[in-house]
Amino acid sequence: MKIYNIALIGFGGVNRALTELIATKNSLWERDLGFRLNIVAVSDLYLGSVISPNGLDAKTLIEANFAKGGFGRLSGGSAEADNETIIKSAPVDIVVEATFTNPKDGEPAISHCRWALKSGKHVVTTNKGPVAIAAQELKALAKANNVHFEYEGSVMSGTPVLRMAEKTLSGAEIKGFEGILNGTSNFVLGRMENGLDFASAVAEAQALGFAEADPTADVEGLDVRLKVVILANELLGANLKPEEVSCEGISKLSPSDIDAAAKANSRWKLIGSAVRNADGTITGSVAPKQLPLEHPLAGVNGATNAVSLNTELLGSVTVTGPGAGRTETAYALLSDIVAIHNARSGSLAKDAA
Ligand SMILES: NC(=O)C1=CN([C@@H]2O[C@H](COP(=O)(O)OP(=O)(O)OC[C@H]3O[C@@H](n4cnc5c(N)ncnc54)[C@H](O)[C@@H]3O)[C@@H](O)[C@H]2O)C=CC1
Numbered sequence: 001m002k003i004y005n006i007a008l009i010g011f012g013g014v015n016r017a018l019t020e021l022i023a024t025k026n027s028l029w030e031r032d033l034g035f036r037l038n039i040v041a042v043s044d045l046y047l048g049s050v051i052s053p054n055g056l057d058a059k060t061l062i063e064a065n066f067a068k069g070g071f072g073r074l075s076g077g078s079a080e081a082d083n084e085t086i087i088k089s090a091p092v093d094i095v096v097e098a099t100f101t102n103p104k105d106g107e108p109a110i111s112h113c114r115w116a117l118k119s120g121k122h123v124v125t126t127n128k129g130p131v132a133i134a135a136q137e138l139k140a141l142a143k144a145n146n147v148h149f150e151y152e153g154s155v156m157s158g159t160p161v162l163r164m165a166e167k168t169l170s171g172a173e174i175k176g177f178e179g180i181l182n183g184t185s186n187f188v189l190g191r192m193e194n195g196l197d198f199a200s201a202v203a204e205a206q207a208l209g210f211a212e213a214d215p216t217a218d219v220e221g222l223d224v225r226l227k228v229v230i231l232a233n234e235l236l237g238a239n240l241k242p243e244e245v246s247c248e249g250i251s252k253l254s255p256s257d258i259d260a261a262a263k264a265n266s267r268w269k270l271i272g273s274a275v276r277n278a279d280g281t282i283t284g285s286v287a288p289k290q291l292p293l294e295h296p297l298a299g300v301n302g303a304t305n306a307v308s309l310n311t312e313l314l315g316s317v318t319v320t321g322p323g324a325g326r327t328e329t330a331y332a333l334l335s336d337i338v339a340i341h342n343a344r345s346g347s348l349a350k351d352a353a
């Protein structure tokens with residue numbers, strides 16, 4: 001049985017949810033997946049950092065109500081978040097990057113990934129910045145250092161779309177996609193349909209753990225823009241940069257726009273899409289669209305996301321599932337670790353034989 005020592009960078013909703021899963025499910029994973037996870041280091045801007053080479057107790061990490069700089073009170077702890085030392089020096093196999101997504105330049109998360117990969121550590125991340133802005137560089141670094149860079153949760157949280165497409169749609173010739181790719185804005189639009197005002201709906205999405213640290217990224221479409229870039233680059237072989245994707249969010253939609261749509265048997269949805277043009281170029285966009293109720297994406301509600309992949313050989317293939325949520329996103333990290341474990345232990349090859 002394998003034990004993976006891990007470092008958590010960022011200890012917010014997602015990495016706390018992963019810690020909770022570790023506290024409750026390690027024995028199940030040992031039996032069913034063939035590994036356990038051992039948290040050896042944690043670093044968080046607010047709490048500080050801590051390293052314990054033998055491992056930290058996951059239950060204690062979750063239950064202790066640490067104040068600002070609180071890791072400083074732990075043995076091996078410091079009130080400052082020394083990410084660089086933790087990432088480069090902690091004796092871990094996997095760095096779990098779940099700090100905030102910076103839609104402008106992806107930092108400091110890109111540096112976190114770079115440090116880890118250069119130190120010969122696998123990276124699993126739900127952070128969209130490094131994937132949308134620096135995937136090529138980080139994949140090359142991973143390859144050069146014989147480690148993995150995995151990021152299933154960067155699009156549609158724990159709902160498998162990147163790995164599903166890579167593993168099961170090879171040769172289907174994906175020509176484009178359109179989807180609902182932000183849980184917060186979809187949740188907000190639904191709550192506004194029920195009469196709630198915009199600000200209260202955003203506050204609810206924050207309380208439920210769906211929203212970004214700065215929810216402007218959700219409601220102005222910046223988060224979807226990163227996801228469009230990731231999907232286009234991964235599934236269509238594009239080389240898009242965020243600034244090349246046109247972007248409009250939902251913040252200008254008023255209650256009367258929402259009512260008018262309902263009266264016309266339709267609904268506003270924030271749609272991210274990309275298409276391969278006749279000349280081979282790829283165009284991406286993010287914009288609110290008024291969809292008739294019978295449209296397949298019109299019935300996707302709350303923090304659920306959905307993406308319809310337009311393929312040459314299969315027609316339209318739609319994947320739907322949670323697009324945000326702490327535990328749902330922590331599951332994406334687990335699925336990345338399972339992918340690493342299977343690749344390293346050769347169990348997929350054995351299954352296929
Ligand atoms: N919550 C969700 O539903 C989903 C989140 N994501 C992404 O996962 C990541 C984590 O999300 P959440 O946990 O919900 O965010 P969060 O805001 O709850 O937690 C982020 C944590 O990172 C810490 N942090 C910020 N900058 C840091 C730095 N430079 N060094 C160390 N720690 C730092 C903050 O103190 C905070 O505790 C984000 O990038 C987010 O975009 C992706 C898919 C879904």
Ligand SMILES: N[C@@H](CC=O)C(=O)O
Binds near residue numbers: 154182184212325
């Ligand atoms: N804030 C994002 C979280 C997942 O990426 C969302 O609401 O979809």
